[in-house]
Amino acid sequence: MEKATFAGGCFWCMVTPFEELPGIGGIVSGYMGGTVPNPTYEQVKTGTTGHAEVVQIDFDPETFPYERLLELYGVQIDPTDPDGQFHDRGSQYRTAIFYHNEKQKQLAEEYLRQLGRSGRFDKPIVTAVEPASVFYPAEEYHQDYHKKNPKHYKEDREKSGRDEFIRAHYPEV
Template sequence: MAIEKAMFAGGCFWCMVQPFDQLPGIKAIVSGYSGGHTKNPTYEQVKTGETGHYEVVEITYDSEQFPYSKLLELYWPQIDPTDDGGQFQDRGSQYRTAIFYYTEEQKQLAEASKAELNNSNRFNKPIVTAILPASTFYRAEEEHQDFYKKQPKAYKQDRAQSGRDEFIAMNWKENKPR
């Protein structure tokens, strides 16, 4: 086993857990905050947009069973990589997209996948998702962990209102360029 960590920001962290959850080789997915300047931030602080933190998920995985490149393939279709003002209904710097890398190999794979997406002509705007070195990860409060399981009705309602699913259906289904 080769246990590694990956960290992704894709807007509201509630929507970034379920796509990765319960896949072979995925050991844990934790919602949290990273990339900012406030130590031990709370949800209330992060949602102001003043901490510099992104809402993120930290994924612990077995890279022999589920390689990082597969995580990237799963990550991109969860987001609008052309929006630098947030994601869908969630606006602000805390909801921007980013790939946080832990190793040089992760950085290279992330940059290559971003370049491939940018060159695919899938979108008529540039890919703005940041690729950043991983910084301190702060675990979010317990009520935000596995939100889609704990609060399925609220999760489905929030997701339906966000516009995320419509965007995914229009831009990512069958992996066809638009």
């Protein structure tokens, strides 16, 4: 198994696209990319720790290649928004691909170049490609939030604008 780590706005919405797929061993919501050790959600949500909300995915590259993870990730985000995602604003909701090895870095950079040339967006791609750093799992109540609180999750996702954006830019999905 390998690890993939993606920041795509609220981590609650970034779990469901990857779960229950062949080759996915687990998905953990958490924080990466900041300077405060062992940050809490209360700290991260202020936008002052430097962390982004992320999902860290254990995957079998033979069954589910990293390139497919990138494609699935890309459909979930607005890669042109430097200030957050949908109704979640601030650096803690930025988009980033945190690579765990040089191959992931190269594949992520190439994927974003292709996305920029795709003509789907009228603004430049701003999603960062950064080396993975210390991953801090989020508090237990954030893990599998969509299963623990399905009504609230559904309402929050509907209000966020994420699904409208996906339909507008990826009608084939």
